[in-house]
Amino acid sequence: MSVPGSWYLILAAVLFSIGVVGILTRRNVLVMFMCVELMLNAVNLTFVTFSRMLNDVAGQVAVFFVLVVAAAEVVVGLGLIVAIFRRKANVTADDLDILKG
Amino acid sequence: MMLATITTPDLIVFVVSGAAALVGALGVITLRNPVHAALMLVMTLFSIAVLFVEEQAQFLAAVQVMVYAGAIVVLFLFVIMLLGVDHSDSGARDAIRWQRPVAFVSAVLILLEVSVLARTRWATGAHSTTAKLTGSGAHVSELARSVFTTYLAPFEATSALLIIAVVGAVVLSRTSRNRSPVRETERPESVGGSGAEEATLGSTPEVRS
Amino acid sequence: MSGLVQVINSAPALMASVAIHFPSVQYGDLVPELALLVGALVAMVSSALARTKDISFPYTGIGIVTVVLAGVWSYHLSTIVASSGPKAIVAGAMAVDGFSTFLMVLIAVSLLLVILLAEAFIYEVGSRGPDFVALLLLSGSGAMFMASAEDLLVLFVGLEILSIALYVLVAYCAQVTLSREAAFKYFILGGFSSAILLYGIALTYGATGTTNIGQIALFLSQNTLTSNGVLLGGMALIIVGLGFKIAAVPFQLWTPDVYQGAPTTVTGYMASVAKAGGFAGLLRVLYVSFQTVRIDWRPVILVMCVLTLFTGSILALVQRDVKRLLAYSSINHAGFILIGLYVATQSSLGDSLYYVFAYSIMAIGSFGCVSIIGHLKGSTEGPLDIDSLRGLAREHPRLAVVFAILLVAQSGAPFTIGFLAKFSVVSAAALGQHYELAVLAMLSAVIAVYFYLRVVFAMYRPPLTADTEGESGLTLTDDSGDVMIEEDGALDQGDLLTVTRSRTIPVAASLSVGLALAMTIGFGIVANPLISFASSAIPLH
Numbered sequence: 001m002s003v004p005g006s007w008y009l010i011l012a013a014v015l016f017s018i019g020v021v022g023i024l025t026r027r028n029v030l031v032m033f034m035c036v037e038l039m040l041n042a043v044n045l046t047f048v049t050f051s052r053m054l055n056d057v058a059g060q061v062a063v064f065f066v067l068v069v070a071a072a073e074v075v076v077g078l079g080l081i082v083a084i085f086r087r088k089a090n091v092t093a094d095d096l097d098i099l100k101g
Numbered sequence: 102m103m104l105a106t107i108t109t110p111d112l113i114v115f116v117v118s119g120a121a122a123l124v125g126a127l128g129v130i131t132l133r134n135p136v137h138a139a140l141m142l143v144m145t146l147f148s149i150a151v152l153f154v155e156e157q158a159q160f161l162a163a164v165q166v167m168v169y170a171g172a173i174v175v176l177f178l179f180v181i182m183l184l185g186v187d188h189s190d191s192g193a194r195d196a197i198r199w200q201r202p203v204a205f206v207s208a209v210l211i212l213l214e215v216s217v218l219a220r221t222r223w224a225t226g227a228h229s230t231t232a233k234l235t236g237s238g239a240h241v242s243e244l245a246r247s248v249f250t251t252y253l254a255p256f257e258a259t260s261a262l263l264i265i266a267v268v269g270a271v272v273l274s275r276t277s278r279n280r281s282p283v284r285e286t287e288r289p290e291s292v293g294g295s296g297a298e299e300a301t302l303g304s305t306p307e308v309r310s
Numbered sequence: 311m312s313g314l315v316q317v318i319n320s321a322p323a324l325m326a327s328v329a330i331h332f333p334s335v336q337y338g339d340l341v342p343e344l345a346l347l348v349g350a351l352v353a354m355v356s357s358a359l360a361r362t363k364d365i366s367f368p369y370t371g372i373g374i375v376t377v378v379l380a381g382v383w384s385y386h387l388s389t390i391v392a393s394s395g396p397k398a399i400v401a402g403a404m405a406v407d408g409f410s411t412f413l414m415v416l417i418a419v420s421l422l423l424v425i426l427l428a429e430a431f432i433y434e435v436g437s438r439g440p441d442f443v444a445l446l447l448l449s450g451s452g453a454m455f456m457a458s459a460e461d462l463l464v465l466f467v468g469l470e471i472l473s474i475a476l477y478v479l480v481a482y483c484a485q486v487t488l489s490r491e492a493a494f495k496y497f498i499l500g501g502f503s504s505a506i507l508l509y510g511i512a513l514t515y516g517a518t519g520t521t522n523i524g525q526i527a528l529f530l531s532q533n534t535l536t537s538n539g540v541l542l543g544g545m546a547l548i549i550v551g552l553g554f555k556i557a558a559v560p561f562q563l564w565t566p567d568v569y570q571g572a573p574t575t576v577t578g579y580m581a582s583v584a585k586a587g588g589f590a591g592l593l594r595v596l597y598v599s600f601q602t603v604r605i606d607w608r609p610v611i612l613v614m615c616v617l618t619l620f621t622g623s624i625l626a627l628v629q630r631d632v633k634r635l636l637a638y639s640s641i642n643h644a645g646f647i648l649i650g651l652y653v654a655t656q657s658s659l660g661d662s663l664y665y666v667f668a669y670s671i672m673a674i675g676s677f678g679c680v681s682i683i684g685h686l687k688g689s690t691e692g693p694l695d696i697d698s699l700r701g702l703a704r705e706h707p708r709l710a711v712v713f714a715i716l717l718v719a720q721s722g723a724p725f726t727i728g729f730l731a732k733f734s735v736v737s738a739a740a741l742g743q744h745y746e747l748a749v750l751a752m753l754s755a756v757i758a759v760y761f762y763l764r765v766v767f768a769m770y771r772p773p774l775t776a777d778t779e780g781e782s783g784l785t786l787t788d789d790s791g792d793v794m795i796e797e798d799g800a801l802d803q804g805d806l807l808t809v810t811r812s813r814t815i816p817v818a819a820s821l822s823v824g825l826a827l828a829m830t831i832g833f834g835i836v837a838n839p840l841i842s843f844a845s846s847a848i849p850l851h
Contacts, residue, residue, distance in 0.1 A: 003107055003115040004224050008152065009516075011119050015126050015145070016509060017208035022130030023502055024204030029137045030181060032498055037173065038126055039505035042150050043512050044165070050516035051234065052156045053207045053224035057129050058231035058521055059512075060240070061247045063161050065463055066508065067168050068259045069470045073267040073501060074173050076474050078496055079273035079794045080481055085184055121465055207768045209546075226519025241432050249330050254403035255467045258455055261469055265448050269478040294760070 006047040016042035029081055033074075040070050122148035139177045143170050144284050157234065160241045333401035339387065340399070342380040343458075344415045346421075346451035349376025353440040353447070366438045370429040370818070373443040374422060377450075381418030387411045388846070396850045398460055402522060404459040405850040409663070412847035413590050416667045419829075420582040421450045423674045423822045430819035431681045432482065438533040442482060446579065449475035453587035460850065462511045462521040465591050469507070469555070472587050473500045475578065480572045492571025499554060499564045507551025512597075513544030524851045538603070545600055545607055548612075552595075555588030558648065559617040562641050564628075567635035570693065574684065577633060578677035580839070581640050582670035589666050593651055597659055598849050604654055611652045612747070619645030619754040625760045632680055632694045635761060636673070639720060642758055643669045649735045649751055654846055660737035664844035668731035668833075672720045675826030679713040682819050685715035696765060701773025703745045709815065712827055719830045721762040724754050726834040730841070741840040 022035035044063045048086060051059025121144055128141030148171040153162035231244050231251050248256050337344065360368070388411035396407030404410075425443060432442050446837045454469025459465035477500060480494035515521050517540040518529045537543060553561040595682025596607055620834045621644025629635040647669070683702065684694050686709075703710040719726035734757055739748040751755075833840045 002111040002155065007119075008156070009223055011122065011152075011213055015122060016295065016505075017211050018123075018130060019505070020211060020502075021208045022194055023498070024207070025201055026130060028135055028138075029494065029498070030177065030184075031138050033130065033501070034129050034138055034177065036498070036501040037142065037169075038129060038145065039502075040508065040557065041146060042429055043505065043508045044161075045149055045152060046509065046512040047515065048156050048161060050224050050226075051158070052188060053227050053516070054230075054519050055234050056227055056229045056231050056519060057234055057243045057247050058251070059241075059515060060158055060161055060244055061231070062463055062512070062515065062521065063158075064164070064244070064248065065252075065255055065467060067164060068262060068502075069467065071172065072262040072474055073470070073504075074176055075266040076269040076273070076477055077497055078118075078176055079270045080477060080493055082180055082183060082200040083238045083273045083481060084494055087180070087211045094153065096209050101840065223540055224516045224519075225537065225540060226515065226517055227529055227533075228519060230520040230522075230525065246330050249471060250333055250399050252403065252461075252463060253333055253335070254400040255461065255463045258464065258467045258471065261448055261451055262467065262474065264347075264350070265445065265471065265475045265478070268441060268444055268448070269474065272445070272478055 005049045010031060011041045012045040012049065012058040015039075015045070028084070033077055033081070037070065037074070040066055111155065114151065118148040118151040118155070121145070122152070135181050136178065139174055139181065142177070143174050146170055151234070157240065160244060335808035338405045339397075340404075342387070342418070343451050343454045345376050345380040345383065346447045346454065349373060349379075350375075350444040350447040350451075353444045353463055356420055357440040363570060364438050366433045366442075366659055369440040369443045372440075373425040373447060374615075376447060377418050377421045377425060380454075383421070384411050384414035384418060388415070388843070392846060396848070398524070398850060402407060403461040403464050403498065403748045404455075404458045405530060406458065407848065408846040409590075409594065409659075409849040410458035412663055412667075412843060413586055414454050415843075416654040416663075416670060417450055417453050417457065417583050418587055420579070420586070420674060421446065423671075423678070423826055424575060424579045424582070424824035426818045426825075427578060427674070427678050427681060430816035431685060432573060432575050434685070442479070443541040445475045445479055449479065449579075453583045453590075456587040459591065461524050462514065462523065462526075462595070465595070466504075466508060466511060466525075469479065469587065469591065470504060472584060473504065473555075474783060476500075476576075476584060479576045479579070483573045489573060492568045495564055496568045496572070498850055500741050503554030503561070504550075506547050506554075509549055510544045510547030510549075513540050513547065515544075517541035517544055523594060523599045527851055530600070530602045541603070542606060545596075545603070546610070547606065552588050552592040553614065556585055556592060556644050556647075557641050558614045558644050559621040559641065560614075562618070562621065562644075565639040565641055566634045566637040568639070570631055572634045574633065574677050574681040577637075578674040581636075581673040585620060585640070585644070586666050589647060589662070593659060594849050596651060597654060598851050604802050608652060608654060609698055609785065610825055611648055614653055615645050615648035615747070617645075618642070618648060618820070619751060620757075623754045623757040623761070626758070627764075629761075630696055632696055632699070632765060633677075635696070635765065636676055637681070637753040639761070640669075640673060642754065643673075643720075644749060645754065645757070646732060646735050649747060652747065653738045653742040653744065655738070655742065657736075657845060658742065658768055659849070660845040660847050661738045662735040663847045664841065665731040665735055665777060667840065667844065668830075669720075671826050671829045672716055672728055675716045675823050675830060676713070676720065677711065678819060678826065679716060679849070682709060682815050683713070685819075685824040686813050686815070688813070696768050697774065699765065699768040701772045702769040704773070706815075710769045712823060713825060714769065716830060717762040717765055719834070721759040724834075725831065727830050727840075728834075729793065736840075769836075818845065830850070 005090065019035045019039035019042060022038065023032050026032055044066055045061040047062045047066070048052065111302045125141045125143075125145030125148065129145070132138045132141060146165065150162040150165040153159070155167060231247055234240060234243065340530045349372055353372045356372070357369065378503055387406055388408060389407055391406060391411055391669035396405065398405050425446060428442055428446065449472050452468045452473075452475065453466030455471060456465055459468055477493060477497045480496050481489060483489045494755050511521065514526065517535065517538070520529065550561065554564075557565040569580065572580065596611070598605075600607055618641055622640070622645055626635050626642065629638060643665070647662050647665045650658040650665065680694055683699065686706065687694070687698060715726070719728035722729050736748050736751050739745075739751060826837075
């Protein structure tokens with residue numbers, strides 16, 4: 001018997017939480033963006049695990065869409081970051097303090 | 102008791118790649134150098150691909166490696182190189198102090214919500230509503246069938262996403278290049294654009310008279 | 311090697327076993343979405359063939375034609391729905407029902423107003439060409455996908471189409487520093503909230519075994535889950551994810567910054583179409599999918615609703631920038647829209663949608679006025695302080711009257727669409743015997759009247775004299791630490807009148823604001839058509 005699905009799901013939940021903590025604590029925009037990818041991957045793992053547990057293909061199809069969305073988001077997001085920070089020396093969100101809370 | 106029923110190779114694969122995924126994820130959020138963070142991200146993504154194989158999703162594992170490690174992380178590294186590696190971010194230098202507690206509280210909330218509430222029963226849903234995952238070889242064909250039948254609508258909609266990605270990349274790269282020409286070609290009476298320009302116009306006597 | 315041969319040999323057998331039966335697609339049902347996608351492509355292709363690159367009006371024309379087609383066709387679909395009933399299309403992944411057609415008409419109308427505003431202002435700052443209109447249409451098609459989503463994955467993909475295009479639009483005028491920062495903030499929070507929404511979808515899938523909105527409802531009505539932790543977690547994460555999109559408290563922190571920093575036209579779009587998309591998802595998922603577990607989500611919505619009502623109206627009181635003020639007012643309006651969801655009856659859902667329609671029109675009109683005023687003051691798409699409105703009534707009496715009407719309408723003045731919208735959600739709360747909520751909503755509306763009137767009074771007060779103006783310029787700088795405002799102050803000191811005279815209101819902008827005003831008053835006086843249209847906005851199932 002293979003490892004029970006709940007183990008995978010707990011692992012995915014931990015990865016997701018790590019991503020959330022990363023976004024809220026890190027200031028480097030690239031790392032913040034990587035944390036978003038981390039969260040999406042945790043979701044992928046969840047989908048695949050449920051897919052196996054329910055013996056249903058829909059979860060795997062969902063991962064497929066997440067991959068497409070992630071790719072499009074990365075293209076636009078990195079384009080945005082380059083456009084914003086091209087003329088700046090460092091890439092931290094602290095530089096962006098013109099608008100305050 | 103539960104451990105006894107799990108075959109050793111499965112257990113080893115899960116523990117090793119699960120640990121690698123966790124270490125990678127922690128590396129992403131703690132390492133100061135973004136290049137190291139990106140490499141740690143690769144480790145996590147690769148471990149997740151291994152877990153996909155372990156869960157009989159071989160095709161997705163291959164796509165995961167190609168799309169994430171092959172395309173997305175490479176893009177990240179390109180951008181890091183383009184903008185220059187920035188060492189000043191330590192993670193301790195928080196501009197907004199409330200963020201850290203909020204971060205941990207929300208992380209704990211998500212963990213509690215997901216793992217405590219579920220107790221023992223996770224997948225409470227109906228089985229095989231879309232299509233069964235039969236045998237190991239037929240996954241891909243079953244996946245393809247679902248994409249072109251049940252999920253035809255979102256599949257076609259993703260084409261719009263790809264167009265947006267192309268147009269968006271073009272627009273973003275062009276606005277950053279065109280910045281100065283736009284300013285120079287401004288007519289004197291149309292005072293649009295940036296604040297700096299308004300300042301110069303504001304102090305010009307001709308406009309004032 | 312032999313294994314490879316085996317795979318190749320088995321390939322035909324495999325293919326024979328997987329005869330794919332494509333679902334039948336009635337393209338007539340998909341015209342609104344397809345029209346916007348095709349319109350965007352036509353705009354881009356025609357720009358490649360065009361000889362001069364520095365024009366915008368042909369693309370605006372293409373945009374207007376497309377949007378009008380989409381809107382008229384959506385209305386046509388709604389009449390079909392009224393006569394022959396709602397239906398699910400494309401293998402049950404999308405729906406054509408009163409709910410989706412009403413929202414699609416709303417999206418088309420909002421897009422029309424925004425395209426006209428863009429023609430007047432965006433090209434002043436950003437580059438000319440088809441990109442803006444193309445991205446606007448693509449983004450709008452995402453909102454339409456959300457409106458007609460009958461599957462959580464369609465909802466997610468639609469949301470991403472809407473948001474990813476919007477990230478670019480917010481950054482469109484990247485020369486303005488505020489715009490770049492707003493774009494980044496919006497992007498990271500957008501990605502964050504999408505990931506949360508997606509996790510919610512994944513957990514819901516695990517708990518119910520399907521991603522189809524109707525089938526989830528069916529599953530939950532037929533089964534009682536003994537351990538529903540995963541379901542509740544999924545539902546909570548979906549509410550959080552969409553809560554970011556509709557800017558409900560406590561997920562509203564990004565709103566003022568992004569609304570202020572984005573180009574004003576894009577802000578109008580965010581307040582109308584993007585919000586409509588978010589509400590479409592939230593209302594349909596909660597009302598249809600989670601109908602049987604409403605006892606679990608209604609308290610959450612109630613708390614969000616009350617917090618949103620009061621955070622919006624109270625924080626708006628202390629704002630100095632007009633765009634920030636309107637951002638908080640938009641948060642306040644989101645609270646009113648949530649009332650209809652909390653009451654959760656078929657008619658209260660219609661009231662919520664009516665409110666979304668009314669708010670979208672008034673919001674675009676108001677942001678259009680802000681754009682015009684900024685344009686006349688010489689800083690298109692720049693910040694606009696409330697004190698800089700002083701004397702506007704003397705300089706441009708008609709503009710001041712229009713802006714005043716739109717603001718007063720937002721506060722809920724009679725004979726406007728704003729009054730009917732507020733009245734309908736509050737009476738829905740009263741009808742559902744939620745009297746405390748109705749009272750709280752009215753209290754919040756009263757507070758809101760004050761900050762709308764503050765703007766109106768500012769316009770009708772005499773302009774500041776040269777001395778005080780210099781002072782105000784300085785204090786402004788201290789308030790927000792923004793360089794651009796300081797320079798604005800310098801500009802105000804003498805040349806305001808000169809600059810003002812040299813600029814006129816662009817025709818397209820006055821058309822857009824005029825249309826918004828006409829609908830605000832028109833649907834306020836001849837109320838019945840829109841109200842009955844909204845009351846027919848019933849989701850499938």
